[in-house]
Amino acid sequence: MFGKYFYNESMRKMTVAFGQLFNSIQVKRVDSSGNVVQSIKVPLAYAPKEKFLTRLDQQPNLDNREFAITLPRMGFEITGIAYDGSRKLTRVQKYKTVKADAAGKILNYNYTPVPYNISYSLYVFTATAESGLQIIEQILPFFQPDYTVSIKQVPELNIVRDVPIILNGITYEDSYDGSYTNRRAVIYTLTFTAKTYLYGPASTQKVIKEVQSDLFTDTPVSKRETRIVITPNPTSADADDDFGFTTTITDFNDAKNYNPTTDTDE
Amino acid sequence: MAVNHYFQGGNGIGNTNEKRLYEDLIIEGLKIYGHDCYYLPRTLVNRDLILGEDSLSKFDDSYLLEMYMETTEGFAGEQEIINKFGLEIREDTTFMISKRRWQDQVDHPATLIVDGRPNEGDIIYMPLMNSFFEIQFVQDQEPFFQLGNLPVYKLRCTRWEYSSERLDTGINEIDEKETTYSLDQLQYQTSLESGTFGAVLGSPVVIGDVVTSIPIISGGEGYVTAPTLTISAPSATINATASANLTGNTLSTFTITNAGRGYSSSPTITVVYVATDSTTKTNTASTPVLTNGQLTSITPASMTDVLSITSVTVSSPGSAVTASATAVLTSGVVTSVNITVDGSSYLGLSPTVTISENTDASGALLLENDSADGEKQYFINEDFALQTQSTYASNIDLDSEAGFDTASVADDVLDFTERNPFGDVDF
Numbered sequence: 001m002f003g004k005y006f007y008n009e010s011m012r013k014m015t016v017a018f019g020q021l022f023n024s025i026q027v028k029r030v031d032s033s034g035n036v037v038q039s040i041k042v043p044l045a046y047a048p049k050e051k052f053l054t055r056l057d058q059q060p061n062l063d064n065r066e067f068a069i070t071l072p073r074m075g076f077e078i079t080g081i082a083y084d085g086s087r088k089l090t091r092v093q094k095y096k097t098v099k100a101d102a103a104g105k106i107l108n109y110n111y112t113p114v115p116y117n118i119s120y121s122l123y124v125f126t127a128t129a130e131s132g133l134q135i136i137e138q139i140l141p142f143f144q145p146d147y148t149v150s151i152k153q154v155p156e157l158n159i160v161r162d163v164p165i166i167l168n169g170i171t172y173e174d175s176y177d178g179s180y181t182n183r184r185a186v187i188y189t190l191t192f193t194a195k196t197y198l199y200g201p202a203s204t205q206k207v208i209k210e211v212q213s214d215l216f217t218d219t220p221v222s223k224r225e226t227r228i229v230i231t232p233n234p235t236s237a238d239a240d241d242d243f244g245f246t247t248t249i250t251d252f253n254d255a256k257n258y259n260p261t262t263d264t265d266e
Numbered sequence: 267m268a269v270n271h272y273f274q275g276g277n278g279i280g281n282t283n284e285k286r287l288y289e290d291l292i293i294e295g296l297k298i299y300g301h302d303c304y305y306l307p308r309t310l311v312n313r314d315l316i317l318g319e320d321s322l323s324k325f326d327d328s329y330l331l332e333m334y335m336e337t338t339e340g341f342a343g344e345q346e347i348i349n350k351f352g353l354e355i356r357e358d359t360t361f362m363i364s365k366r367r368w369q370d371q372v373d374h375p376a377t378l379i380v381d382g383r384p385n386e387g388d389i390i391y392m393p394l395m396n397s398f399f400e401i402q403f404v405q406d407q408e409p410f411f412q413l414g415n416l417p418v419y420k421l422r423c424t425r426w427e428y429s430s431e432r433l434d435t436g437i438n439e440i441d442e443k444e445t446t447y448s449l450d451q452l453q454y455q456t457s458l459e460s461g462t463f464g465a466v467l468g469s470p471v472v473i474g475d476v477v478t479s480i481p482i483i484s485g486g487e488g489y490v491t492a493p494t495l496t497i498s499a500p501s502a503t504i505n506a507t508a509s510a511n512l513t514g515n516t517l518s519t520f521t522i523t524n525a526g527r528g529y530s531s532s533p534t535i536t537v538v539y540v541a542t543d544s545t546t547k548t549n550t551a552s553t554p555v556l557t558n559g560q561l562t563s564i565t566p567a568s569m570t571d572v573l574s575i576t577s578v579t580v581s582s583p584g585s586a587v588t589a590s591a592t593a594v595l596t597s598g599v600v601t602s603v604n605i606t607v608d609g610s611s612y613l614g615l616s617p618t619v620t621i622s623e624n625t626d627a628s629g630a631l632l633l634e635n636d637s638a639d640g641e642k643q644y645f646i647n648e649d650f651a652l653q654t655q656s657t658y659a660s661n662i663d664l665d666s667e668a669g670f671d672t673a674s675v676a677d678d679v680l681d682f683t684e685r686n687p688f689g690d691v692d693f
Contacts, residue, residue: 029321032312037322038450040430047350055346058353063396068355068425070447075350123350127429128319180386180403181358181422 006201008154011078011118014196017151018120018165019046019076025138027072027131040072042135047075047123072126072135080119084195087115097157099204104238106204110157113197120165124188129174132186136170139190143167154199166193207239214258223255224265279414289417293364296418300332303361305368306389306435307377324432325389328440329372333390336360336420343424359399361390361421365406368419384419389426391440398443399423463488463624465593465600470497470617475528475559476608477589480619485599492593494622495603500611503528503583506561508535510575515542517572520552520564526583528611529559533581541571554580558613586611591619 022044029038059065089112096109122139126132146164153159168191176184210231214224229248237243256265273279280288307329311322341357348354368384375381378388383404390399405420433444445453465486470477477497486493506526511519517537535552551567561580589609594602 030312031322037452038430039452040449041451043449045352047352051348054348054353059346065355065357065395065397065425066443067398067428067447068357069351069353069427070449071427071429073351075352077350125351127427128314128321129317130314130319130321131429133317181424183356183402183424183427 004201008199010153010196010198011081013151013153014118014163014194015046015078015120017149017163018192018194019044021147021149021165022074022076022122022139025074025135027126027134042124043070043073045073045075047077069125072124072131074122074124074135076120076122078118079121079191080117082117082119084115084117087195087197089115095157095159096205098238098240100156104207104240106206107239108157108202108204110154110159110202111200113153113199116196116198118194118196120192120194122190122192124190126186129186132172132188136188136190140167140170151196153197154202156202157199159199161197163194163196166195167191168193209235212258223257224252226251227258274414285413285415285417288413289364289366289415292417293367296334296362296364296367297332300334300362301392301394302330303333304328304391304393304435304437304440305331305372305384306391306433306440307372308379308385308387308389309377310379321429322432323387324434326432326434326436327377328391328435328437331363331367331371333361333363333392333421336362341425355425357425359423360405361399361423362418363421365417365419384421390421390423393439398426398428400426465489465493465621465624467495467600467603467619467621470589470591470619472612472615472617474557475530475610475613477591477605477612477617478608479605480591480603482600482603485601486624487598489595489598489600489624492595493600493624495591495593496620496622497589497591497609498617498619499588500586500609500615500617501527503586503611505582506533506580508561508564508578508580510537510539510566510578512572512575515570515572517549517552517566517569517575520566520578522561522563525560525562526580527559527613528583528586529556529561530583530587530610532556533561533583535564536577536579536581537567537569538576538579539569540573540576542573543571544573546576547571559583559610560613583610589617593621 025042025044027038027040027042028036029040031037091112093112094109095111096107098104099106099108124132124135126135143166145168146166148162148164150160151163153161170191171189173185173187173189175182210229212230213228215226215228216222216224227248227250229250231246231248233244233246235246252265254265258264259266305328306325307327309324309326310320311324313320337359341359343356343358345357346353346355363384369382372378372384373381379385383406384401386401386404388401390401391397392399401421401423403422405422406416408418408420428447430448430450431444433441435441463486466483468481468483471479471481480495480497504524504526506522506529507524508520508522510517511521517539520535532554534550535554537549537552539547539549541547549567549569553565553567554561555563555565587607587610589605589612590607591603591605593600594604
């Protein structure tokens with residue numbers, strides 16, 4: 001039942017979008033005259049990764065052990081995925097759009113997405129408190145407490161959703177106390193919730209060009225008495241054209257009924 | 267009760283000579299079993315008195331000193347670990363150094379934050395391991411007053427967490443680590459020079475009435491085809507005029523009433539006169555003398571039958587001739603200028619030469635504003651390597667981290683109507 005393959009990359013895109021927000025944070029260092037003498041673009045990476053790749057990437061040469069780590073740097077990760085019932089919408093609503101390169105003959109459609117909250121944590125590790133404050137101050141004022149990004153979630157359906165990213169809280173650790181031989185680490189942890197939607201598979205359907213309704217006074221005894229047929233106007237119109245409708249209402253008293261198999265009144 | 271003075275010569279156990287011997291033996295031992303390490307004193311650049319730190323610390327001195335690593339079976343600490351920030355190497359060790367050696371080699375108030383002892387925060391570079399260690403704590407009381415003195419410092423160190431501090435020790439092996447690991451983008455700023463690629467020529471040299479040469483001030487660069495040279499036009503020519511003088515019936519002299527200008531060849535002097543036999547005759551045998559394109563004198567022809575001079579006509583110098591020249595290239599540089607036409611009527615002028623724009627300057631950026639003299643200005647296309655960030659392999663940037671340009675992916679994903687507000691600064 002669930003075997004229809006699809007992958008909208010919803011959470012991957014969300015992660016790219018989230019990370020991209022923080023990919024240009026700067027730390028500047030000034031001398032006593034106030035001149036900027038260093039400008040550091042703070043490195044950022046998605047934190048969880050293959051352990052072997054980390055070692056091979058960062059220590060390709062085993063003599064590359066000059067430093068413990070280079071600071072400042074930031075990492076982020078997904079920390080949780082939770083259904084958000086408060087944003088639930090009716091499940092049968094369809095989102096339709098004309099399929100590209102199908103000349104208006106075929107529609108893509110998709111059902112209502114499910115609302116999910118994706119939790120992210122952003123970690124900031126600096127050598128000095130000042131660097132940490134610079135980084136944090138470049139982030140916090142934008143979240144009140146949310147910052148909304150528009151994400152192109154399903155390109156084939158042209159679905160662009162505003163996704164609020166809510167800053168839930170900040171924890172700050174400056175482990176300066178204790179023995180002198182313990183390392184001091186200035187680490188900020190910012191927790192966010194991105195309120196996004198996950199879409200199911202997109203399907204295609206042909207364009208309905210004629211709708212016919214037969215009206216009865218009573219069923220099943222009576223025969224159809226009035227027929228309403230709606231067709232696009234012009235009838236050659238495709239789904240991506242500008243068209244109107246022609247409504248044809250016909251009254252019957254011939255005691256016949258429509259046979260959908262033969263497409264005739266019998 | 268006082269201590270036994272047979273064994274204690276004053277301050278603690280042992281006498282001064284014994285203590286000295288003991289210290290010498292320790293130094294000898296450190297020299298035998300220790301490693302050569304560089305001691306890098308920290309220089310505070312802009313101490314933050316509120317937060318109590320100095321982000322801009324630099325290290326511009328180094329002192330070679332023997333140090334003994336107390337942890338002989340590897341480092342203490344968690345070694346290599348992976349955490350939220352990638353790979354981190356947590357390795358701790360203890361270096362033992364002689365107090366006297368340190369004081370002799372390093373101790374100086376000008377180089378240390380606090381003189382008289384090793385400073386916490388100073389750096390030790392160990393060439394053997396290609397590693398930097400930061401002194402976390404200076405232990406000066408171990409071993410505890412053996413023989414009544416304290417001959418060594420024990421430097422409790424952890425591997426340095428590098429934060430783009432300046433390393434200018436003069437030891438290339440140390441300083442190059444800054445180049446590799448510093449994230450300071452200002453280090454990779456490149457100043458482009460503005461300039462021109464065109465050759466620059468001096469004013470054409472005029473000798474007499476003609477252009478004889480054009481000096482080269484700079485030959486330019488990158489020419490594929492020789493530039494076109496244009497020399498400014500000379501003044502218009504002037505027809506010379508003269509009158510003839512008679513002595514009896516003989517033409518004796520000419521008086522130059524207008525020397526004219528621009529004669530590149532001898533004009534014809536036409537003398538029309540009434541002869542003694544009352545006929546009108548014409549003589550063109552007088553010889554003009556030209557100097558710098560001007561008529562300076564006329565040597566009269568032999569004419570002894572002149573009754574009266576009707577007219578003296580000097581033929582026209584013709585139109586002035588504009589000089590022209592061509593540039594000669596050697597390896598894309600203008601190396602000489604050949605005068606192909608020396609022109610005429612340049613007497614007393616200071617002609618100029620214009621050189622066509624060098625359109626072969628490929629790869630250079632043409633500046634919007636031309637210079638005042640109309641010469642186009644370029645950003646000179648030098649062969650420079652522009653690096654915007656350290657090449658240190660990982661955790662550098664989400665773009666390189668993801669192995670592709672996430673910024674462009676994000677363009678596909680994100681729908682910013684304006685720019686990314688987060689740190690997307692102009693600097």
